[in-house]
Amino acid sequence: MNGQAVVSQELTGARLRPAAPIPRNRVLSTFEIILELGKNPIATFGAPSYRLPYIPYPSRIRRFLMVNDPEGVKRVLLDNAGNYIKADQVQRQLRPALGNGLVTAEGADWRVQRRAIAPMFQMRHIASFAPAMSQATQEMLARWRELPHGEIIDADDEMMRLTYDIISRTVFSNDVTMDYRAMARAIAVYFENVGRVDFLAALGVPDWVPTPRRLRAWPALRFFRREMEGLIGRRRALLERDPDKAPNDLLTLLLTARDPETGTRFGEDEIFDNVMTFIFAGHETTANVLAWTLYLLSQFPDVDVRLAKESQTVLQGKVAGAEDISSLVYTRMVLEESMRLYPPAPLLAREAVGRDVIGGHAIEPRTVLLVSPWVIHRHRLLWDEAEYFDPERFAPGKREKIHRFAYIPFGAGPRICIGMGFAMQEAVICLATMIQHWRFELVPGHPVMPLARITLRPQYGLKMRLHCRD
Numbered sequence: 382m383n384g385q386a387v388v389s390q391e392l393t394g395a396r397l398r399p400a401a402p403i404p405r406n407r408v409l410s411t412f413e414i415i416l417e418l419g420k421n422p423i424a425t426f427g428a429p430s431y432r433l434p435y436i437p438y439p440s441r442i443r444r445f446l447m448v449n450d451p452e453g454v455k456r457v458l459l460d461n462a463g464n465y466i467k468a469d470q471v472q473r474q475l476r477p478a479l480g481n482g483l484v485t486a487e488g489a490d491w492r493v494q495r496r497a498i499a500p501m502f503q504m505r506h507i508a509s510f511a512p513a514m515s516q517a518t519q520e521m522l523a524r525w526r527e528l529p530h531g532e533i534i535d536a537d538d539e540m541m542r543l544t545y546d547i548i549s550r551t552v553f554s555n556d557v558t559m560d561y562r563a564m565a566r567a568i569a570v571y572f573e574n575v576g577r578v579d580f581l582a583a584l585g586v587p588d589w590v591p592t593p594r595r596l597r598a599w600p601a602l603r604f605f606r607r608e609m610e611g612l613i614g615r616r617r618a619l620l621e622r623d624p625d626k627a628p629n630d631l632l633t634l635l636l637t638a639r640d641p642e643t644g645t646r647f648g649e650d651e652i653f654d655n656v657m658t659f660i661f662a663g664h665e666t667t668a669n670v671l672a673w674t675l676y677l678l679s680q681f682p683d684v685d686v687r688l689a690k691e692s693q694t695v696l697q698g699k700v701a702g703a704e705d706i707s708s709l710v711y712t713r714m715v716l717e718e719s720m721r722l723y724p725p726a727p728l729l730a731r732e733a734v735g736r737d738v739i740g741g742h743a744i745e746p747r748t749v750l751l752v753s754p755w756v757i758h759r760h761r762l763l764w765d766e767a768e769y770f771d772p773e774r775f776a777p778g779k780r781e782k783i784h785r786f787a788y789i790p791f792g793a794g795p796r797i798c799i800g801m802g803f804a805m806q807e808a809v810i811c812l813a814t815m816i817q818h819w820r821f822e823l824v825p826g827h828p829v830m831p832l833a834r835i836t837l838r839p840q841y842g843l844k845m846r847l848h849c850r851d
């Protein structure tokens with residue numbers, strides 16, 4: 382691990398700087414970057430990355446431009462989005478698992494899928510998933526109540542389990558045979574091997590070459606394929622036999638969706654790839670938000686107390702539901718600030734198709750544009766005291782003044798996260814329900830460090846002691 386990155390958190394003056402690698406005082410060479418990217422991409426960003434609007438990395442292999450200026454981000458993600466496709470490094474990490482689903486598809490394939498899937502994420506559908514979110518949280522809390530007083534949990538693991546439970550209820554009504562542990566292991570193997578920047582791939586080794594990392598990831602992929610094919614086959618049979626008995630979940634919606642323009646249905650591969658996409662994109666990310674929020678609350682007791690008070694006042698002991706969301710204003714502020722410091726998708730990379738000019742920089746075809754929510758959310762030109770935790774930034778009245786492209790945890794433009802409303806509803810319900818009854822104490826001495834492996838996870842997990850407030 383990078384020598385500077387082992388520092389988990391520091392007290393600077395009287396204030397605590399939440400865990401993050403300490404930026405180096407120089408921009409690394411392209412070769413150093415490729416090496417370091419494989420370890421922890423967010424540790425490669427030197428101090429200049431957090432101070433300059435653009436950082437070009439001229440290299441003989443590939444041109445890179447890091448875009449931190451919100452106007453430049455707007456150009457890449459929105460105004461000239463048609464000129465930028467997802468970079469091949471990103472595709473190489475995601476395609477083995479997600480195939481040509483909504484996250485990875487491009488061009489006409491993407492447009493057709495987005496059009497057909499968008500209605501599934503309308504607010505009325507999302508609201509209908511709230512009871513599943515509340516129920517899963519309630520069951521987790523019931524399990525915690527059985528634990529001895531002051532028990533230590535791994536909050537990262539618990540949040541993964543919770544959001545996986547929610548995604549299984551909402552995507553396929555729990556109709557799976559795979560157990561949570563087997564699934565979590567398979568995802569961990571996949572992320573650890575395919576989810577890191579691959580030195581051999583960066584040197585141009587083609588995808589079909591069985592590199593050691595790819596060989597390690599293949600059993601995990603075979604496991605998913607087996608489980609998902611069984612699941613889809615069972616549901617398809619039920620829809621043919623007795624459509625009225627089919628549950629009203631995302632899988633049924635996917636199997637019955639029609640392209641609003643052409644009336645055609647999804648093919649086998651598109652269904653499979655999108656089920657995988659919902660599982661991968663739909664639970665890891667929200668789990669990370671919740672885990673990082675619990676970490677921050679453990680470090681900032683005044684925020685924790687205020688948050689607990691809000692949930693107790695609004696919920697009065699009951700589980701949060703869709704009807705409470707608009708009253709849980711501070712809960713939302715805390716989550717938004719938590720996603721500023723720990724954006725679950727820390728790096729979005731695009732590749733130019735044609736020429737462009739961004740912030741005075743000439744963009745040639747195949748230039749890689751790095752848009753990093755991690756860096757932009759901590760950029761000194763955009764945020765005061767950028768590294769410190771302060772939910773007040775997102776208070777009503779202040780939040781509207783944040784530049785739309787300076788805060789992009791869900792991306793922006795046509796490829797913005799389709800699950801944003803789902804994720805925010807889920808995160809508010811889960812957090813408010815948990816915090817009403819429980820306080821989380823980070824086990825003294827437990828190291829905390831964000832690690833980017835597609836998503837941003839606590840590298841060493843999050844060992845926390847549970848304290849019941851009741």
Ligand code: HEM
Binds near residue numbers: 730790796804805
């Ligand atoms: C806090 C939780 C989440 C965060 C921070 C998040 C973040 C993101 C980001 C940044 C993107 C854009 C990637 C890019 O532009 O390269 C994205 C896309 C996507 N997300 Fe999420 N996501 C979250 C939850 C979810 C959930 C719950 C689902 C589904 C149930 C989901 C499904 C998707 C899909 C399908 C896309 C691709 C959309 C497209 O390209 O048309 N996400 N997400």
